[in-house]
Amino acid sequence: MIEVQHLTKRYGPFTAVDDVSFRAETGEILGFLGPNGAGKTTTMRVLTGYMPATEGSATVAGHDVFADPIAAKRSTGYLPETPPLYPDMTVREYLTFVGKLKLPASVGKAERTSRVDAVMAKTHIADMANRHCSKLSKGYRQRVGLAQALIHDPEVLILDEPTAGLDPKQIIETRALIRSLAGSHTVVLSTHILPEVSQTCQRVVIINKGRVVAVDTPDNLTRQLKGSATLYVQVDAAGADAAPVLSGLDGVRRVVELDRHEQMVGFEVAADADRDVRRDVARLVVDRGWGLLEMRPLRLSLEDIFLQLTTDESGNNAPPPESEQPHA
Ligand SMILES: Nc1ncnc2c1ncn2[C@@H]1O[C@H](COP(=O)(O)OP(=O)(O)OP(=O)(O)O)[C@@H](O)[C@H]1O
Ligand SMILES: [Mg+2]
Structure with missing residues (x-):
């Protein structure tokens, strides 16, 4: 369903993603795990057609992301790191607006309204329907972002840190929601939270300094590296x-x-x-x-493995390049 081959992305002289290859099978939840600055967001932006790659290829639901970006985008729901909300619209207005952009023209007004209601119910934001996006808390912004990614019921979901900024109860709800999407959707989610991976994902790609350092099931990773x-x-x-x-x-x-x-x-x-x-x-x-x-x-936890794989030989965690700006 998703196939990424030898993907490289450079920002000027700096290589943010370096020869990354992986695939996600239909219906699976793939975790994209790595420390800050590893290249998770960059890879996701390339996969969703928001940014060109420097080298390599990517297909989503059979569509080449670079040759056929419109078809690829139609098959994809994307929750960016910072959800792209319009501050002056209410939640309902915003989701209706996204629905007009993303739902096929054949979908009429009544059906669109029921889609909006359905995604609001799924992401538990119905009580915020008439609130302006600018007045939402971080957690609710995140959930509205998830709702807009789901509106056209895409085959593929690319979720950049879907639980960032949520409180513990919302995290549990969101993980359950993501798990319920598996099977009928293919999900790639990025995180640097380890329990997220073992609780939500069937397979994990561990990325560090732009390179893939391991791909396996959480269980196999624990077993192998032990x-x-x-x-x-x-x-x-x-x-x-x-x-x-x-x-x-x-x-x-x-x-x-x-x-x-x-x-x-x-x-x-x-x-x-x-x-x-x-x-x-x-x-x-x-x-x-x-x-x-x-x-x-004595068992190595996924956490030990993650540290083993993403810590260099001098024992330091990968330092972010000096140019790195804190994310919003
Ligand atoms: N527009 C840009 N111009 C230059 N460098 C960038 C740009 N965007 C990202 N980078 C750099 O590329 C590297 C990878 O960044 P990216 O945002 O993909 O990491 P990430 O894995 O998503 O990290 P985080 O966990 O902090 O979200 C970082 O070193 C970052 O500073
Ligand atoms: Mg990121």
Whole structure:
């Protein structure tokens, strides 16, 4: 449904999106995850035909975004980072106006009105129908932005940080709404909020400094990058040095001391992939006459993986270029 190949976007000498390729299958929700300045908004603007690419190709619902932008736009609903509201219009006037632009000419006034009512109900803004757009709170502006993206019931939805600025209750409602759109719509949503990805998306593209660093399901990312089973093991070794003893166990790759309180020492014990060394560790500790105080799996969360993938070797997170202006 969406196919992006070798997309590059330069702003003058600065490369904001660098050879990005990915695809989204029909009906799936694809998360576009990356830190500030990674290139999420730039990619979405190119995908929605708001900005030309420097190189590469993109098709949406079978339409080439660059060769056939009108057909591509007709198949796409776009929630930009800053929703494009007209301050002097009421919410209903604005959505009616967008409906006139986006709904086919064959759609009459009555049907248009019922579309407007339907998207207002879906995005929970019916009580704001007669409020001027300029008087809306940030969260409501965001929801009106989502409503305008949905008005023509497009096959593809491109949502740039759809939950930014919403309160926790609205976030839950909006995520549920997005999930309910899956199947009948293909959704790409950008975020830098990790729970959003695991709760809403079937697949994730992680982007950093304009480059794709990983594409997979949230579960697979967690599993793959974990590499091997890692345990937290806390022992009371009565003053003995337990690390080399644990390291000597068959199947144990690495032992790192994590914490120490008097005689109690906590270790990270990494085992070979697919090896379960828990029984051997327990037996060893007991055979030595030590106390086994705690043993539990240490799992990398999606958050750890995200940091691993988007942090450079010196341990710094990608710094934004100096030219970067704060977003509105
Ligand atoms: N019009 C522009 N002119 C020059 N540079 C730009 C322009 N728009 C974006 N950039 C730069 O391109 C890079 C990618 O920006 P983009 O807005 O796509 O990032 P993002 O992933 O959406 O970040 P955020 O999470 O902050 O929204 C940034 O370094 C930004 O400063
Ligand atoms: Mg952005």
